[in-house]
Amino acid sequence: MPRQSKSDSHASPRDLFPGALEMMVLQTLERQPMHGYALVQHIQQRSQDLLQVEEGSLYPALQRMLKEGLVKAEWKISATNRRVRMYTVTPAGVKHLRREVSKFKRMLEGISLVLAPAKS
């Protein structure tokens, strides 16, 4: 899929509902600790570029999660030999993720029930 235009990429984060970015970040980090840039790349690849996250918007989200103790950050040297700030998910973060995912699934279920064509 070709890159979206600039204006589209601006619109897309607003289309994400609150908490969605958080869930994706936590989910990603649970599998493997990562630094910010890698996180953005990972999310874009995994979503097969369906989701375009404004790269910078990741950081306020990460700060919020740091403050709430959902993730931990640590300066490290990456495999590519650069100084990076690695984020790891905390046990509280995992719990939060489980709760949010199940909430999200229920919501999705509800929405799809409403959207499903009436069977009569």
Added chain:
Amino acid sequence: MNPLHRLWKRRAMMDDLSDEIELHLSEKIEALVAEGMSRDEAVHAARRAFGNATLLEERGREFWMWPWIENLWADLKFTARQLRKSPGFTLTSGMTLALGIGATTAIFSLFLQVLLHSMPVQDPQSLVLLRATGASSGSLSSYGDSSYYFSVPMFRDLQRQAGKVFQSMAASGPFPGTMRTGETSVTLVGAFVTGDFFNTLGLRPALGRLIGPADDRVAGSNPVAVLSYSEWQQGFGGSRAVLNRTIDINAHPFTIVGVTPPGFTGLDPKMPNQLFVPMSMEPVIPTHDRSWLLRHDALWINIVARLQPGMTAKRAEVELNPLWYALRKSELPLFGNTPSFSRAFMTTHLFVERGMQGLPFQARQLGTKVELLMAMALLVLLIACVNLGNLLLVRGTIRAKEIGVRAALGASRGRLIAWVLIEGWVIAALGGTIGVGVGLLVERPLTFGLLQQTPIASNLGVDLLVFGAALMLLTGFLSCLPSMLLTTRPDLTRVLHESTTQSSKGGGRLRLAFTAVQITLSFVLLVGACLLARSLYNLRNVDLGLKTDHLIKFETDVRGAGITLEQTPATMEQIAAEIRRQPGIASVGYASVGILSGDRTGSNITIAGYKPREGEDMVPDQNSVSSEFFSTFGIPLLTGRVFTDADELALHKVAVVNEVFAAHYFGGAQKALGRIFCFGSGNGHVPDTRIVGVVRSTESVTVGEKPLSTIYLPFGQRKRQSATFYIRTALPPKQVFEEVRRTVRWVNPGLPIDSLGTFADQINGDIATPHLLAMLSISFGFLAILLAGIGMYGVLAYSITQRTREIGIRIALGASRMKVTKLVVQQVATSGVIAAACGVPISLVLTRYLHDELFHVTYHDPWSFAVAGLVTFLAIAVAAYFPVRRSVSVDPVRALRAE
């Protein structure tokens, strides 16, 4: 992460974020370059993809900020700037509070030590002290005073039967003695304690072990001793090597087995014990000639007990008294005494008192003094608060326009109040820090001055800091209260329109009222100070009936030197003779009971041909003295003769009595001569001692107490194991001290020399407490009037600045300068009249509480009131002088042009 930690870390977090974003961008740029983009293009593309870096960074930071803290910080910075801009105001207000808070903190430390600081015991709430008193408590005690109530057999009886109310009971009895370690001998007060003593109190040793039940089983078999912590520190340098060391107590070897926890010196805070030995050792080193361990009539111990869980002191008292009476009844026949004694004995009531602070009597006595000081300090603090409140109010009025502008720009009232409050707290913190610092500095000397003992070693510093912080918050709040109420709701239209030099009228009356309050309170404090100062003057100039100048004294005790009671008079006489032989010594006398030392001894007497009235006190004081005692002290002989050396050899039993004794029992000095009496009462006591002389009465127990009826006996006839020597000499004291040390060591190296010093110093020491009390109250009084003066000056200076225009117009319109002066003076006079009208009655009510501290002064002493009034008047006059002069010198032309 806790909030404080987080606040600390905030800066680091923010720096991390900036770094991180920077690194993110550079990584992206590299990736784009690797994809084949030019570096310039890559930089732009990366920034585009990232979004607004600054904004995002800012948003990321916000998570770490707390709006109210940021606000507070801004307010603090603003306040600090404002205060720096007016250093005069800051200094005055800061110092005002520093004085108030400093005084209060220092006194609070005393308060803590005397009233709140309990003994270092476990669960003091469940500890009680027993006391048994009745109609004539004192005469029942084997010691001269009335604070020892029980005999050891009484204790054992009670202990056996009081298991229902007490978990455990323990007793301690003091004994005077000497302790010899190696070459040095010292006198001390030790305590015999029962085996349960330390367990009952729940004390843990600082070193080694404490005395336990096993030490107290078999009489005379456990010569072990426990040192008090302070004795361990002072006498043994806190060395751990004291354990298992052998010391001689009253010439018997004891082994040191442990040290008590710090701060513990036995049950009686006024008679601290340096040493504790098992009660079972009493027969080995008896306090008196015979052991008191089994005697029912020797009342010399105190009992402490721990209540059973759920038992209150009141209930314990109710439950114990029937038992107490039953025990008394069974015990009475053992005494074989007179009916009046029996009645006194049987009417005693057993009191169960909370035992947290050692003996309640002393705590009460010192407590009232400390409470007095605390009240004075709080008054000073209140004045300081009112003063600062006034200053802040003036400041608020000056800044009415500024506040108005803020309000007009949308500052909420809460925000304005916060702003005022922060200013108050900053000033309070400023003054309070200085004050608490000063308070901590003077705590030690003050404690020593009043309690005559080094402060209890504990973490008092923390308590004081907490107290100081609380005071700061409170005073800051109180001082701001008037400003918060009055200046934070500005009438916008008026404030913004009016010029700054026209004052709002409303605050003026309030400020004047505040000034009046300050003057009133200062006057009250000054009255108290004057009363205490006069009392001190009286105490200093009281006629003791003694010549106290050029006297040197020291105490010694033969118990540690292996000298028997029989040999004691010879030893004492030898010491006196050796000292007398030195050139420059006028005379040397000695007595078994130190003069004005606070000690007294007495026993029952029977006088031939004298029938005591019902309940009459037949227990005069007695003192065994040498023949030169009277001339050394300059006590005049009224009739008959004093002792001769022949009397000292005890050929005939003779006595000299004082005038009070002669007047009380015989109605005059002459009538007393030749009368015969003996010690003891009841059958079998035959009068055998002839009164050969009558001397003038002297104050003998403490300075300021009435002379007591006293019998003097030749030391050789009524032997005692310790004596106080008095040396009359014109030589410099230092030289004599050396002489004394050398002589006594020469006579017997085992004799201790205790409290060697001049008699004048001893008297100064006696009145140290009233002296300190008077000095402190005078300081408080002057502090108060100083603050009130500053307050008065501030208010007047302000109001005159405000009224410059008005005054200018008046003068321009032809008012005489006199008339203008009158305007200001009227303001001052109003405050003065209000202060006088309130101050005198308030003082009359409050000075009543001083009654116990006053010596030969009534609480409504007119002179003290007059002096206080005069000082107050002078202070107001000085404070008012400069503003008034300024008002008179207002130049109408300039005042009018100033607008």
